[in-house]
Amino acid sequence: MGLIGTWMKKTHNTEKETSGLLARGSAARLLDTVHDLVQGGDRPAAVSWLRAGTVRFHPWEQGEIALDEIERSGARETLGVLQDAVELNYTATEAARLSEALERLGDSSGSTLWAHAAIQEDPCDPAGYLAIARSYLRRFRRQDDAVAGLHALRYLTKACQLKPGHRECLRSLAMLLLLLRAPVAAAKVLQPIENDTPEDPMVLAMQSLTQRMPAENTTNIQELFLRWETGTTPVHFPDGIGVIPCPDGVKAWEFDENRTLIATSTSASRDTDTVELFSVLAGTLTGATPRMGLGEFSKFTARGHGTLLIGLAAPDGMIFCHTDRHSREESLSRWIESHRSGETYR
């Protein structure tokens, strides 16, 4: 048994040992230790440390490859048992376990099938949602795939709602938040499990990251995704905002191509929440339609409860307007079009 095995038997001195294995520049040492653990037959500990390492040292190709190998070989060995378990005692948890094993073995359609079967078997059990979320999360981590990240978030949110405080759900959610460079949010998510499992390598790795990363200044998850995708953060200057002359009863906001607020009507709110929501809306719509295969975004119209919200792509940004009078859709559309074409005074 290697260094980790020895350490795991001790109840004291954990901080010192952990800080050593997950410290900067310790990736190679961690791999050696994992190798020792595998040789010593302690695969669960090896997987646990490698998973922690892939989070702590992300992106860490060597670690990802080693983790893949160990997890695949584990999945191959347990596949038969898991299949038997599903046949003998069909529960959502067993179906989700089989789904995860198949995912490790590269059988994504089989994995999806069993994860959905788990959800159908018990829609209130988070296991199926978590299995799908983990698969997307892995893809997001390894391939920087935004689609996978968005799906991971949806399924994790659902799993966390179904069973608040579920350790695996919280760990995965914290991991996603750290990938989005949101250490403050991740620390909050980790808090309940830090007390339960303070020596869990994954918890230690994530704790370490939450302390090292600069704090994010937003709680809007869509804003975090946009920052992750574009690498930029909009900076709004309250003093430099222009005025848009609007028809009565209409509020308008204009953003530049960097999602920064540049002008509003006099009646439109300029508070931080409003500006962030519209800035996120501009970024989301600009990115969404091309990714769906629909080409460049041009306009949206949201109708509800007698009110109207319209957004229009401008050559160098986006304009939004809102009114409480649904009946004014046509005139408002004409006005916003004219504003875009520069006929309206800015």
Added chain:
Amino acid sequence: MKKLLQEVNDLPGVMGSMVMTEDGLPAASLLGSGLDEECVAAFASSSRLAVSRAAIHCGEGEPQEVVLESEGGNLLLIGIDGATLAVITHPGLEMNTGLVEIRSIARRLSGALKIRI
């Protein structure tokens, strides 16, 4: 649910349709070729969420209907009980006529909806 989605797809100008739960998870979909289900589900859900948040913040509550227009097609998002019907159309679809028929099917979907993922 798929039968109703097929009815939507049979309308002229419709390229595909999908039902998403209120959590943004795809519940059923019938998308035409060239449309990636995973991508459409992810970004339709993000768009719906971003529009809804802005609209709710403006004090109007959850929008019942959102129409996204882009150069290669439109995305219609129609609220049905606890879920959203997403319909992708060609850019030239006559929105008024097309929407009336889609709304009618959405109402039937709302009655028949039993979300299964």
